Amino acid sequence: MRRIGILTSGGDAPGMNAAIRAVVRKSIYHGLETYGIYQGFSGLITGNIKKMELGSVGDIIHRGGTILQSARCEEFKTDKGQQEGITCLNNHGIEGLIVIGGDGSYLGARALSELGFPCIGVPGTIDNDIPGTQYTIGFDTALNTVLDAVDKIRDTATSHERTFVIEVMGRDAGDIALWAGLAGGAESILIPEEPYDMEDIANRIENGLKRGKKHSIIIVAEGVASGAEFAENLTEKTGLETRVSVLGHIQRGGTPTGFDRVLASRLGAKAVELLMAGEGGRAVGIEAGKVVDADLLTVFDKAKHMNHDLYQLSKELSI
Structure with a gap:
């Protein structure tokens, strides 16, 4: 293999550039x-492809987002779109992706791999919800972004003696909420x-008030x-004045942490090694500190489960 392609797709995550x-x-x-x-699978279909040199990736290791840009592409979900993508790759002499x-x-x-084109998946998402890896690129940075916001909001909550509800990202996976809640000393953590x-949440707050706690x-x-919906229900239940902060897309941006930069560097390098060895249809990841790879075609056969021990610990420490 002499020529490979690389793209970023879906939501951006800090560390993709690394x-x-x-x-x-x-x-x-x-x-x-x-x-x-460029522009994910959409760019693959339209041929938005450029050769990259050493200078193309200079001074990007510390930047959030992705220099290759990202876009969702409904067309690529079709057989026609996938065949067009492979045709474009072949026209550029690209032998692995x-x-x-x-x-x-x-x-x-996975779709390209099933059609016989060698692909390697690298987990880049702040949600930390990809099977086959303990951590995904971007999760640690997003966690620390949320934690910084929680610490700041706690200062205000303490000053005004109020309950604050903080809405974080996590449509189907609760790792950001769970880890940030545990690290930030949240009184309650709600995950999908x-x-x-x-x-139970109302009782926790009321018990805290009885022992002199002024904020939650x-x-x-x-x-x-939604944070607003939950806060409204909580106010109806407890009668307490409640404020809401929705962190939104701030969680996706920012300078990647050292952990994410190193993780991204290790996983990116491993992906190249697999293609050089003639292996396609693999997904790279990190387990117990070691870089691993799994079958891309079956990696989603088992869902990644949240850490129930962490969740139980958060409940025990927030009494």
């Missing part, structure tokens, strides 16, 4: 040519994977309820 940099420089180090595909993104991106890479009891922080993953 992964792009690793793929390009690892490839060039071993004498391979790398072609960047590295796809950085979340579950939708993996499905696109676990049911919640409004009566509640973190709600967006997949559970």
Whole structure:
């Protein structure tokens, strides 16, 4: 294999640029040519492809987002779109493709692999919901962004003796809410994977008031309820004045943490190694500190489960 392609797809995540940099420089180090595909699978269909040099990835390791840009592409979900993508890759002489993104991106890479084109999936999403890896690129940065906001909001909550509801990202996965809630000392954490009891939450707040506690922080993953909706229900239940903060897309941006930069560099390099070894249809990840790879075609056969021990610990420490 002498020529490989790389694209980012779906929602952006801090650390994607570090992964792009690793793929390009690892490839060039071993004498391979790398072609960047802009605007995800949409760019693959339209041929928005450019050769990347060492300078193409200079000074990007610290930047959030993705220099290759990202876009969702309904057309690529069709057989026609996938065949057009392979035709475009063949026309550029590209023999293998590295796809950085979340579950939708993996499905696109899997489709190409099933059609016989070698693809490697690299997990890039702040949700930390990709099977086959303990952590995804961008999760640690998003966690620390949320945690910084929680710490600041706690200062205001303490000053005004109020209950704050903080809505964070996590439509189907609650890792951001769970980890930020545990690290930020939240009184209650609501995640999609676990049911919640409004009566229990109200009792927790009221018990805190009885022992002199003047404020509370509640973190709600967006997949559970909107922050405003939950706050309204909580006020009706307790009669307490409640404020809402929706962090929104701020969680996706910003300078990637050292952890995410190193993780992205390791996973990007591993993806290149797999293609060099003639292997396609693989998904790279990190488990117990070691870089691993799994079958891309079956990686979603088992869903990634949230850490129930962490969830139980958060409840025990927030009494």
